[in-house]
Amino acid sequence: MTRPETSPSVRLQLGVCDYPEHVPEDRWSAYAQQQRQLGLTYVRIAEFAWGRMEPRSGEYDWAWLDRAVEAYHAAGMRVVLCTPTATPPAWLVRFHPEILPYDAQGRVREFGSRRHYDFASPVYREHSRRITRVMAERYGQHPAVAGWQTDNEFGCHATSRSFGGASAAVFPGWLQQKYGTLEALNEAWGNVFWSMEYTGWDEIRPPHLTVTEPNPSHVLDYARFSSEMIRQFQAEQVAILRELSPGRFITHNFMIFESGFDHYEVARGLDFVTWDNYPTGMLEYFAPPGIREDVKTRYARTGHPDLIAFNHDLYRNLLEGRGALGREGADSPNGFWVMEQQCGQVNWAPYNPLPADGAVQLWTAQAWAHGADVVSYFRWRAATMAQEVMHSGLLRHDETPDRGFAEVQALDLGSFPVGNVPARVALVHDYESLWAYDAQPHNAAATYWQQTVTYYSALRSLGVDVDVISASADLTGYVLVVAPAITLVTAEMASRWTAAAQGGAFLVCGPRTAFRTPGGATWTDGQFGPLSTLVGARLLQYDSLRPGVTQDISGGHTAHTWAESYRLQGAQATHTYQGGPLTGQAAVIRHGNVTVIGASSESLIQDVLRGALQEAQVVTADLPEGVRLSRRAGHTLVQNWTAEPVPWQGRVLPPTSFEVMHDQ
Amino acid sequence: MTRPETSPSVRLQLGVCDYPEHVPEDRWSAYAQQQRQLGLTYVRIAEFAWGRMEPRSGEYDWAWLDRAVEAYHAAGMRVVLCTPTATPPAWLVRFHPEILPYDAQGRVREFGSRRHYDFASPVYREHSRRITRVMAERYGQHPAVAGWQTDNEFGCHATSRSFGGASAAVFPGWLQQKYGTLEALNEAWGNVFWSMEYTGWDEIRPPHLTVTEPNPSHVLDYARFSSEMIRQFQAEQVAILRELSPGRFITHNFMIFESGFDHYEVARGLDFVTWDNYPTGMLEYFAPPGIREDVKTRYARTGHPDLIAFNHDLYRNLLEGRGALGREGADSPNGFWVMEQQCGQVNWAPYNPLPADGAVQLWTAQAWAHGADVVSYFRWRAATMAQEVMHSGLLRHDETPDRGFAEVQALDLGSFPVGNVPARVALVHDYESLWAYDAQPHNAAATYWQQTVTYYSALRSLGVDVDVISASADLTGYVLVVAPAITLVTAEMASRWTAAAQGGAFLVCGPRTAFRTPGGATWTDGQFGPLSTLVGARLLQYDSLRPGVTQDISGGHTAHTWAESYRLQGAQATHTYQGGPLTGQAAVIRHGNVTVIGASSESLIQDVLRGALQEAQVVTADLPEGVRLSRRAGHTLVQNWTAEPVPWQGRVLPPTSFEVMHDQ
Amino acid sequence: MTRPETSPSVRLQLGVCDYPEHVPEDRWSAYAQQQRQLGLTYVRIAEFAWGRMEPRSGEYDWAWLDRAVEAYHAAGMRVVLCTPTATPPAWLVRFHPEILPYDAQGRVREFGSRRHYDFASPVYREHSRRITRVMAERYGQHPAVAGWQTDNEFGCHATSRSFGGASAAVFPGWLQQKYGTLEALNEAWGNVFWSMEYTGWDEIRPPHLTVTEPNPSHVLDYARFSSEMIRQFQAEQVAILRELSPGRFITHNFMIFESGFDHYEVARGLDFVTWDNYPTGMLEYFAPPGIREDVKTRYARTGHPDLIAFNHDLYRNLLEGRGALGREGADSPNGFWVMEQQCGQVNWAPYNPLPADGAVQLWTAQAWAHGADVVSYFRWRAATMAQEVMHSGLLRHDETPDRGFAEVQALDLGSFPVGNVPARVALVHDYESLWAYDAQPHNAAATYWQQTVTYYSALRSLGVDVDVISASADLTGYVLVVAPAITLVTAEMASRWTAAAQGGAFLVCGPRTAFRTPGGATWTDGQFGPLSTLVGARLLQYDSLRPGVTQDISGGHTAHTWAESYRLQGAQATHTYQGGPLTGQAAVIRHGNVTVIGASSESLIQDVLRGALQEAQVVTADLPEGVRLSRRAGHTLVQNWTAEPVPWQGRVLPPTSFEVMHDQ
């Protein structure tokens, strides 16, 4: 998790997303110069410009883009180019309608917005490689070009999976390659249940429009298949860019809480990852279901710090140190970017409030403190046409500087040195568990993200820095490993967790841990399957609580949503259920360094984590509501996310504010 | 309603649903012996096993099933075999995609779960007969085989009706057979309205995707048609089983509050009926809309007694004494079964709580008291794969006995002698009225089931045993007949009700009684059509009340949802409306033995029913909330369905408990 | 806005909708005579009777309709005939399935109810002209025939737009005619955004099933196209009727708050317009989202006066004096009609309450006071078959007079002289703004109708008469012009508004005024585009407030939903924001006679309007909740719409009542 220290002169850098094709050419130079004067370093362009680069099949028009790149170059901006594959043009779609994706209702998803393609389409793959190649040939070695972004926001608008067409055609072959024989597939999926056994590969379809719920193993493999299609799609572009644009970085801008593919797999081969940070839209639109309306109201103008921070901590660790190239050579930052940073109102949530005064600065500072090396604002000037006219930019429609502009201008970048985030706590995150969990939640209020964010938020409320890591990540160096919702556990994971615990790390798991096999079945010896010895217990009961039904726990805690109990086989019960069908049974168990929390209870989770942190000798702080601490490179960022002044440690933190403190 | 007395040694028997194909063969003998030791008599198997019986078209594999049957036989278990037609295998579906059903949105419902067939498909009918025949040929006379279950849960997952494909193709011919001429059909449906008259049979489609609501007569006939397809589908299986499996019973396991077909018609020809009793899922998922959230919360761990009891009382009387064969000869029980009895958490409701301690025993005792002769638990071991991994069984995934196992083990079957349920009150239930009622509810909060269950629950709260009977049932022997929602009344029904009233029976009807003709129109002389003379009144107004708008009634009652008033033509008003547009008009009318209640008001309904019961000399008891009495074979089952102790008649009933009292 | 005075003997006239084909022929004469005796003048017939006029393709049957018309004629009733094109018969649909429309989900909308046709279908257009011609040939000069209604309720059941089939085929050609070149279209729509530029006309589809929201300019043009199809469809019928039925009026019965087409365009060429007034269903089903549940409950039995009045004031001014023919010659009324007036419960809303006692009279009186010259009740006898059996008529199913009959009988038509509505205030309404506004609301609680009705209701609560006028209407004669939601402003509109202000009229605009160009983009110089000089300001910020987040404004007001602020360029701020990101910025601005209100705040809107009215020397009254004043022909109608007596000006207004006062 440790990246080499960079020289003290390396600070956070800023960028912006710009669309020269949206404005008259007479603006290009002036905009580029204005961007540079504002202190911006990077400009991302050409993201959706396929139609202008290739107005008709095989007819390329580079002149305009040449001039645009030169305008940025002349102003000293570093250019990030995008492959424009998120928006195949009309001529391509109408000539090859077979590239269109299908929704879960079996309907073709039409041309007329963006992301209207199926990752599995061999035809679209060919065109994706072609446009990538010609772009890279022309701009791959241009001195202004710093690097590349592939496509845009994989998975956005529920596009990770297509339920027909190309994906439906390719899926059986992928299964055949994975399982070899139908016998193996039928066994792995448990297809004997409900006579679902297949006798020919071409009998298999995407898991949709079934009379009642489809087989979760079928769902799980369709998710894996779809994820692999995305990985292949991007890998093809990356290979071409590597060949034709040496020394330039390649990245992708990932989404908020996107669930449709395995980000760890897809990110492999990138130099670093970026993500698109829209705090107010995130809270309103992407928040896990556990986030109540009053929280949405209270944080409407800033977003919720923990939701944002979770994504920072996820994407900071997405590559896990594999294959980092470095943007500018040895002495330069290698961390993740925020490729699109909200700098005013968004337009796509049900409600789109103005950010609070100071919010743009606070978001920027938080991104820095969680490891971002570049924050790039979306977008330069608000669009005056089409779908996003109501989305803000640094400039308004009429080209006057908007509120975000002034906040960016006032930033002191010298306060933001790059360097390591000193997290000693890891939170384990796994897309396959997510898919399995949400395929059969067993409780309408339970989701993978809700459970995971609850644990994450408890850690943040204790003032602790966290690495969100994959289930296959190395655990070395962490004193506490938290696995809130890892329901799908392999033998390999079990042995790694066991080694970590034996090495002295503390391990805290949530309910349903190791309920499922990798195939999506249950272990025939029950939960915890391969973790049983480590945990020293087996599952006894699990209880799905409707709203209004709760379950008391010793220590004054109350469970909602979920409560499971254990049969002890070496472990000790530290908390037991009181009242109801689980009376007297173990709610929290401890076996050596390993603790399992069986119940959904925010106070219980916080208590257990506080205890584990103290045992692990991690300093904790019980932070006031909305106050957060984040550490990087020897500094601590103190943040007040509320709209009120908050007293803290002998002083008062102003509303929507931050302070960078030099650590002693 | 009276069945012959059985010998006192005949008691409630128990069974279990088992799926040997889901577990390794080395478990079969041990499981069968363990079942027998637990006191179980019956084991239901092969329900969804078509794929294993016929892995490829025409290639049968009986060896495994032979061995499974022998294992149960050796252990002394009596086997119930199922025709496996609820799960046509993939090879059949892909070779004959025309057997797939269509949903109401016009989409094909896909393979990948269960019930993916259209009852009207001649192709599927042929395969249904074929698989039934080969199974019956092989096992029809096996000594271990006690009887047969056809298919599984007709109608589950909204499969009673298919809106395309085979059903769409067969429907016009069915109409031609019914009406003879298009003139007759157009007249019957009132197609002159909106120029809907047909000029060719093939112009007629299922009533779906119309621009606004379809003609209710069209809807009604499509429901009848679909119901008849189910009847024919099963009758074909029954005929084959009768031929090839002499002396064995034939039954079907019906669903909770299933509305999609006429159960009376479909059940004809069975020896007895069974149903699948899932009390917690029923309350959470199948409860009529009138059941409020606080009720769902209060009874989350037991289900609501009246919802369960209604289904018992419905299915006990479904066959109305017609053609009962007797399972084991003259001296054996002939009552209905619970074929699938929840014995732990289910997995298919939005929330799936653990049952309360004692709930499995309480459900079993209640089933007995309402006339069940066999209660068969679902399922032996929790499934370790596919869609139902989170559904409980008597054994857990890891083969340890789950909580339900212990409760079954502790049952004293000697307390549960079989015999008659001494109901003197009948509640009339009619699927055609249900279809007509729900096709045009006129009030979003009004449904047939809600109205029917309200009356039923009022009777149960007065401690009275009830027969739920069909609209065509003989009324002889009942002192009170309650018709809560019989909106579709024929002349034949009118004369039977009149005869009952003349014979001294009291009759209480709800609003909208006899609003419609059998064809789904209104009577041109208005409600009550052919019942007018009996009722001594005609409809004056009907009022559909939104939430928040109520209507006062004399006697301190308040109507919600519905209020209708009457013009008296011989009847007397016993309650009148106060305030609003109905002021001074009759809310409840009485004509001889006949009472009509025009308003939705729980307290009013209870008052009127209490009065009628007292006049009819039926002893009533005002039971505390959650306490219920059920009588059978000279015993009374006192039940406390609440989670608290309840004082009752000088003693305290423990939470979730029952007591069998010998009647004086 | 001024129509010639009519002679004092001309009073409100009444009518009824009747369906002789629904009842036995032996009723026809008696019904007609009973209608005449009730004081009715007009009877509208044959509305959905295509199937009876042409039972098979080309086989006409006029005999029954001849006899029906004669029956009305003999009784002295004046007949309004309808072209029956809202209900193409089954034989036509099955022979020409290409006339069926598609819904927004891409599904064919099926035969089996009504309005199952696509306005753009050339095949259906031909049949529409044919049936219109043969009807007009037969009845066009019949002495009993007073006039014609085209079709029925254009747009009802979301039928204004079809998203496939004929409309999809015709749309590209319509675009080609509008834009000439694809370059012009791509520029107008801003298709450079997201590479949406087209390279062939046939690449363009309806804006549906796109992966995320479609381009609002695409949506806007599809709305214009669909509206034009309706206009053409009707114009073809009108031309035939003009030719063959000289001296008869032609009208159409428009819908409550229908948004799917430009009513001003479609109405052109009619003699007068009519609309269908269902107050209780309107409140329950068609009310803009801002109408809260408690308001729906309080006005459940009368509907809300302002919702009804808005439609009256809209339809009174729909033709704007263009081409009025006069129904019966010079001395007769030329105002709009209520073609269908609810006279009992409806059947199509979620809840369908009985009207309050007096409501039918109150609705009739209100219609008169807002300019209606004829009120025609729907329907004579309640239908005894098909979709509308639960809808009331003046007669019940059993032919007894229903409550509405008695209220109509008791009306004193002499109290209702026809004449002008003396409105000096205009409220500007624009369908293109509606489409643009609702395509991108930016706030889930904001809609065009909600914003427009809020301003209208504020004016009504101040006792002021209002003309709802189109955005292209002449403003001469108005002392106050209110433009609540005119977001799409052309240069022509700007110059007309400027002229009005210069001429002394006061102008009050709501937020988002002139945000968009006519093409649906934003002005590149920002809001207010061409209105900037008149307004003396530019847009600074706009804020979209979620429920629970509010924004304080000076003067004690509070904004919800929306708050926008302005940069002053000559205007003065009369109210400023307090707290939050808009602190200190202008909330309401005034520039000469022009005021812009930037915030959603009922009290603020009422205050500003009250002030503007007083400056414009319009007398205002602060009316109690539910009391309304409406003026016509020298009289004032005082109305109490509440269920309680209300003290007002020294007397008590009884519940659900009105009083006609002769103005001093």
Ligand SMILES: [Zn+2]
């Ligand atoms: Zn420092």
Ligand SMILES: [Zn+2]
């Ligand atoms: Zn006994």
Ligand SMILES: [Zn+2]
């Ligand atoms: Zn007068």
